Amino acid sequence: MxxxxxxxxxxxxxxxxxxxxxxxxxxxxxxxxxxxxxxxxxxxxxxxxxxxxxxxxxxxxxxxxxxxxxxxxxxxxxxxxxxxxxxxxxxxxxxxxxxxxxxxxxxxxxxxxxxxxxxxxxxxxxxxxxxxxxxxxxxxxxxxxxxxxxxxxxxxxxxxxxxxxxxxxGAGQHTKMANQVAIASGMIGVCEALVYAKKAGLDVQKVVDTISTGAAASFSLSSYAPRILKEDYTPGFFIKHFIKDMTIALNEAEKMGIDLPGLALAKEMYEKLAAQGEENSGTQALYKYWDV
Missing domain, CATH: 3.40.50.720 (NAD(P)-binding Rossmann-like Domain)
Structure with a gap:
C-alpha cells in the first residue's frame, strides 16, 4: 500500500x-x-x-x-x-x-x-x-x-x-491457547526458581543472570524475573485476564477430551491470588503465592 x-x-x-x-x-x-x-x-x-x-x-x-x-x-x-x-x-x-x-x-x-x-x-x-x-x-x-x-x-x-x-x-485463538498453556506452568517454574534461590541464600539476581543463558532461558524468566526482584507487579498482562484465558483453554481441552493438570494447577494458584485482591496485578505477581 x-x-x-x-x-x-x-x-x-x-x-x-x-x-x-x-x-x-x-x-x-x-x-x-x-x-x-x-x-x-x-x-x-x-x-x-x-x-x-x-x-x-x-x-x-x-x-x-x-x-x-x-x-x-x-x-x-x-x-x-x-x-x-x-x-x-x-x-x-x-x-x-x-x-x-x-x-x-x-x-x-x-x-x-x-x-x-x-x-x-x-x-x-x-x-x-x-x-x-x-x-x-x-x-x-x-x-x-x-x-x-x-x-x-x-x-x-x-x-x-x-x-x-x-x-x-478459530485457529489463531487455538494457537494462543497453546501459548497460554505453556506460559502458565512456565511462570510457576520461574517463581519457584526465585523462591528456591532466595531460600538457599544466593544472590538471586546473579542466579537469574546465570540460568537465563542456559536451558532454563525463557521470555518469562528474562522479562518478569527482573520485575519480581524489584517488587514491580504492574501489569504487562492482568491476572484477571490470564484467569480468563486459562478458563477458556481448560474448557476447550475438556471438549477435546484431554487433561491438562499443569494448567489446572496454575489457574487454581492465580484464582487464590485474585481472591486476595491481586486480580489487577501483573501475572508475575504469582511470586506472592509464596510467603518469602
Missing amino acids: TVADKPSIGFIGLGVMGKSMAGHILKAGYPLYVYNRTKAKADELVEKGAIWADSPKEVAEQAKIVFTIVGFPQDVEETYLGENGLITHGKEGTYFVDMTTSSPSLAKKLYEEGKKKGIFVLDAPVSGGDIGAREARLAIMVGGDKDAFDYVLPLFEVMGKNITYLGEA
Missing part, C-alpha cells in the same frame, strides 16, 4: 497493549479512528491525530479495517454483535480483526456472522505483553481466510514481528 491509498483504520480497545498498537498504526501514516469505553485513554492518540469515534458502530461506518483488543469474550461479542456492534453495522468488503485472547468457538461464530454480510473477520490474538506492544514486536497468530490475512498483513507488520497464518477461523 502506498501512502496515497492507505485505508482508514479503526482501533477499539486502548488498554495496556492496545494503546501502543494503535499508536504504531497512527505513526505509520494511516488515518485512524479510535474508540474505548473510557474515553480518557484515547486522549493521547487524539492529540497525535487520531479521530475519536463515539461507538463501535461509528468506527464500522468510517474504517475499512478495524482492530479490536478488549477484555473478555462477552466484551468481544458485544463489540461485534451488540446493538452498536461492528458486524451489526458493518459494510460489505470491510475487514474486522479481533486481537483479544478469546474463545475459538466465538471466533468461528463471528467469522460466520461476518460472512453473511460480506465482511471478512479474522481472529488474531497476540503474545508479547506490554513490552512487545510498545516495541512493535508482538507475535500475531491469525485464523480466517488467507486472502483476508494477506490484505491485512501490512498492518500486522506495523505491530508485530512474528506473524503467522494458522488456518481457518
Whole structure:
C-alpha cells in the first residue's frame, strides 16, 4: 500500500497493549479512528491525530479495517454483535480483526456472522505483553481466510514481528491457547526458581543472570524475573485476564477430551491470588503465592 491509498483504520480497545498498537498504526501514516469505553485513554492518540469515534458502530461506518483488543469474550461479542456492534453495522468488503485472547468457538461464530454480510473477520490474538506492544514486536497468530490475512498483513507488520497464518477461523485463538498453556506452568517454574534461590541464600539476581543463558532461558524468566526482584507487579498482562484465558483453554481441552493438570494447577494458584485482591496485578505477581 502506498501512502496515497492507505485505508482508514479503526482501533477499539486502548488498554495496556492496545494503546501502543494503535499508536504504531497512527505513526505509520494511516488515518485512524479510535474508540474505548473510557474515553480518557484515547486522549493521547487524539492529540497525535487520531479521530475519536463515539461507538463501535461509528468506527464500522468510517474504517475499512478495524482492530479490536478488549477484555473478555462477552466484551468481544458485544463489540461485534451488540446493538452498536461492528458486524451489526458493518459494510460489505470491510475487514474486522479481533486481537483479544478469546474463545475459538466465538471466533468461528463471528467469522460466520461476518460472512453473511460480506465482511471478512479474522481472529488474531497476540503474545508479547506490554513490552512487545510498545516495541512493535508482538507475535500475531491469525485464523480466517488467507486472502483476508494477506490484505491485512501490512498492518500486522506495523505491530508485530512474528506473524503467522494458522488456518481457518478459530485457529489463531487455538494457537494462543497453546501459548497460554505453556506460559502458565512456565511462570510457576520461574517463581519457584526465585523462591528456591532466595531460600538457599544466593544472590538471586546473579542466579537469574546465570540460568537465563542456559536451558532454563525463557521470555518469562528474562522479562518478569527482573520485575519480581524489584517488587514491580504492574501489569504487562492482568491476572484477571490470564484467569480468563486459562478458563477458556481448560474448557476447550475438556471438549477435546484431554487433561491438562499443569494448567489446572496454575489457574487454581492465580484464582487464590485474585481472591486476595491481586486480580489487577501483573501475572508475575504469582511470586506472592509464596510467603518469602
